[in-house]
Amino acid sequence: MFYKVELKKLPGNEDLSLPQKMSELAAGFDLYAAVGEDTVIAPGERILVPTGFAMSMPAELEAQIRPRSGLAYKHGITALNSPGTIDADYRGEVKVLLINHGTEPFRLTRNERIAQMVFQVVPRVELTEVDELSETVRGSGGFGHTGTK
């Protein structure tokens, strides 16, 4: 399916890149940090990083904010609430909750790519309360009940 999503740059971010794919078939659109030049994330610290844009997407979509593996591998920087959920009715600035799991302070520069945004179709679901659930072979087994090897 093909969907159109509208992006709006927020005031003061005219210089900033809008989300973009770095290769033709990339799943995610990279997100850019709308920070000043000297934002430092100390080891163990979490910060909410603005991206400088808001968006409007079709009602059946959500957007997931996911970490970039390179930042995670090289610096221990990841998205704390991964995957973050952007609801279709959200019109505020998209933000990325980063945490530094590394051992060194991480300097974040303006317009640096900090995370990626992947769109998904959300099925329409209606929840109904019942007295009995349908039976299955698994039943209530879970959390490793089949063993670990």
Ligand SMILES: O=c1ccn([C@H]2C[C@H](O)[C@@H](COP(=O)(O)OP(=O)(O)OP(=O)(O)O)O2)c(=O)[nH]1
């Ligand atoms: O990584 C994220 C996660 C969320 N949001 C925005 C968009 C989303 O639609 C809204 C609410 O997110 P969520 O439902 O995860 O937050 P909540 O803690 O349940 O807050 P709320 O009561 O506002 O729904 O915050 C972001 O910008 N980045």
